[in-house]
Amino acid sequence: MSDADEQEKGLSLVRMAEALVFASSEPVSVKALEERLPEGANIAAVVQELAAHYGARGVQLVKLGEAYAFRTAPDLAFLCAREEESKRKLSRAAQEVLAIIAYHQPVTRAELEEIRGVEPARGTLDLLLETGWVKIRGRRRVPGRPVTYGTTQDFLDHFNLSAIGDLPGMEELKGAGLLSARIPAHFSIAPPSAQADELSDEEEPLEADDLEELGLFTPRDGEK
Template identity: 55%
Template structure:
């Protein structure tokens, strides 16, 4: 046999069988597909209704959370629900491909923080805490973003509207519950509050309980819930869409 013919002959290799893959739990695969396809966070009741009867929801979520702990996206719990979200350490890379968001002005951020910590709160109470008047456009922007909602009416002269935060607020800022907002010690640690401030300074424990308080009445059914910020209002945005701690998902 010529050398050329020998080179043209196929070389036989010992076939090495690949180790069999462990079959993935069908319920886990279905849960994974549901979370991947969902356009919004899913609560455990919805998940349970779509999984095979008898599935251990908590165990499946814990396993999936562990599986994705070191991947490009993680399974996270926000607003008491579950969603897949870009890993925090990669968010800044994806953010480079997104349009530059318009950022809330300082007045809007202060108003949002006051509502989050002091809800239910009226516009007059917001102004008292801030020490300055609040432009109507500021509240309109927060309402339009669905970060703030109208709760009810305060049982006081004029029956002013009370404001509170929404589930969208929790999802956007990656909070499982409103109580996850930083307390006084955490705010001091980040430098947002001077460590030398008065010892009497306190930060209220926030609560977004949807139930109306004793001093609140429900809104009238015909109450106009449509709000639109007026263009050019200098108390809405500081330069360009809504922006918070978005992770680039």
Template identity: 55%
Template sequence: MTVAELARYLPEEADVAGLLAELADNYSPRGIVLVERGGRWLFQTAPDLAHVLAPTRERPAKLSRAAVETLAIIAYHEPVTRPEIEAIRGVGVSGGTVDVLMEAGWVRPAGRRESPGRPLQYATTPGFLVHFGLASRRDLPGLADLKAAGLLAAEIPGDDSGDADA
């Protein structure tokens, strides 16, 4: 629930943010914790106990490389249209790829762009933030974080951050 939704159930003079912080502190040593994800407050399993629930959780099918790339583009560039996704990826995006992401609850239609043809735009959902443990899209890793984790080559074409004389 959002802070505004919670405030409807409390007296007007209640400090909702303060109460949520106090409640989060109260639950922090327990098996479930109160967290904020995408502007909404929810209870979830404590990170140190997630492994206990792993065998009982339904494992979704692994995403294809195209689906992972499409999800990343939508997350970093939202709202984004299919032609923009295709321009960034350099290849076409099948309707099934976006459908898989929408079925997973991670992507949603975000209106139509005010341009010729009025293409449909896509954006991530609060479910995307919850699934990946992000408070907001600002928590997505940047280029420096991805390089440090070894997920990107140290030198990216067109990136002037490396040594010039190496």
């Protein structure tokens, strides 16, 4: 294959990746790109070239965890400012719980209470689950098997984070109103011990009975 053919093939792959990301309402994962692009395509090189193409444009290709999406360039974000949906208007308590989950995931309800020093209000976790920023990860491998919570791909997307390790520092959190004086001094801002989509060694996956018990799955008639 000539250099010209190689270049044309590369451009074709970039155009295909561009179409896939542009047409998707959700960030497109690396796995999805691998499945949709021709076998053997160098996904990293394709994405790098596509990102460079949009580098100085009004929209840019951004990495969100292990997925990619087009987003408004940071310096033009003010043009697209809009009021947050009501479900995204979190109370101070919900913001603090969200911050703790983000920095301590995987975390249980009891651990949330211990870290914050105040028991989460009834419905706070339910509200965070409804926003799509928090999910039930699994169960802790300890007596009682308490449920563990963590953040989602939507959380990374909303806060423009490429990975959970890109979370801001303590002062930035305070400035954003995500921490208050009630957070104890031992509150940690170290990177979480687990990735958003991976269970840690301390966790076990949810089983069918767990899903039904937690209201995450309702068996159809005749199923059990």
